[in-house]
Amino acid sequence: MESAFESYLKKNAGITEPQLSQLKNKIITKAFTKGEFLLHKGQVCRHSFFIEKGLARFYSIDREGKEHIIQFAPENWFLSDRGSLFFNESSEFFIDAIEDTTAVMIDEHFNHLASEISPQFRKYNERILQNHIRHLQKRISQLIGASAEERYLDFITLYPDLTLRVPQWMIASFLGITPESLSRVRKVLAKKNFHGF
Amino acid sequence: MESAFESYLKKNAGITEPQLSQLKNKIITKAFTKGEFLLHKGQVCRHSFFIEKGLARFYSIDREGKEHIIQFAPENWFLSDRGSLFFNESSEFFIDAIEDTTAVMIDEHFNHLASEISPQFRKYNERILQNHIRHLQKRISQLIGASAEERYLDFITLYPDLTLRVPQWMIASFLGITPESLSRVRKVLAKKNFHGF
DNA sequence: CGCGTGATTGAAACCCTTCAAGTTTAGTGG
């Protein structure tokens, strides 16, 4: 049977069936139980993760021990500390599984081979990076400019599925507010007859 | 005489002298006076800008008319709305010159040709993107986690040169606080016998 | 059942903003 990653490559990265058979033995999938680390601060990140099933998060922990979630990754999303991976530096960040998760461990060998046999894959890879940048810029713009309520509304329209799967305190951590504040924001929205969740 | 961009390409992107002569007629430089727009909201961004002289900023304006600066770009920095450029969408952002500025207008023709004649350039281009992502992630992590004072201290250690060249109210806009708040932060730091500026 | 985790609520404190008024600085024209 064809894996989620394989269909994804065919659909989005222009990888053909014969190319896929060349790549198949380089595709390594790993299962993580809820709470398990895919990447730990201090390690050098060696992989890009493609989430086939489950849900993972990318976050930092500050001096006071508080977690700050940079990104969530549900099915068919990529996740990695690109800085650490590309520049071979030890990571400042953590990645762990929010649910039981299976992820494809994409390493340099895979990327190199895929780029070699498919120019489309190379193009696609750039697309991923460009899109990632666009995402991060919008997020910065929003963190600078919007109130807690606006940020939460943005979140539930952008990630309606995540709103249900992710515990509330993690959403708060993503938005840069406390769980208590998020609870109050939701209370206010409920009073305004808002039913987005 | 060799332009700043040309030396930059040779030093960082592995472009050789003969390759450079092939590229030379594709390198278009333009001068902007202080306050002039390099990119205006609503336009589709067609260029990546390499700042040879001067200083530019990349920012958004929210519904209330407030500016939020995403990025500064002094000499030898790149600046672009990559989302708009790559995906051909109209931009949400502005780019304008803070000082009189000359910028290289890098378009798709240039990138295509340079990638063609130099595999190193392609590698280098990916490096730029990866580095940009790393930068943005750190910024998000900081916006979520740090106080106004911490953010300002980070700014002056990361961009000591900009601290002097950029008006204070723009630094405030970059940090996501009001000019008044930044003024007070500086006052507190001065009392603590801090002399970073 | 009881424990632990997550969500809610309240009150006080804190950080930052807003608005309004000054002061300083920088640029312009006489």
Added chain:
DNA sequence: CCACTAAACTTGAAGGGTTTCAATCACGCG
């Protein structure tokens, strides 16, 4: 080169949004 003006920066007082800390409630799981 000074005088004038506008823009930038500072300062104060009041207000708003968010955090903190603490207590309570709700729920799922051993």
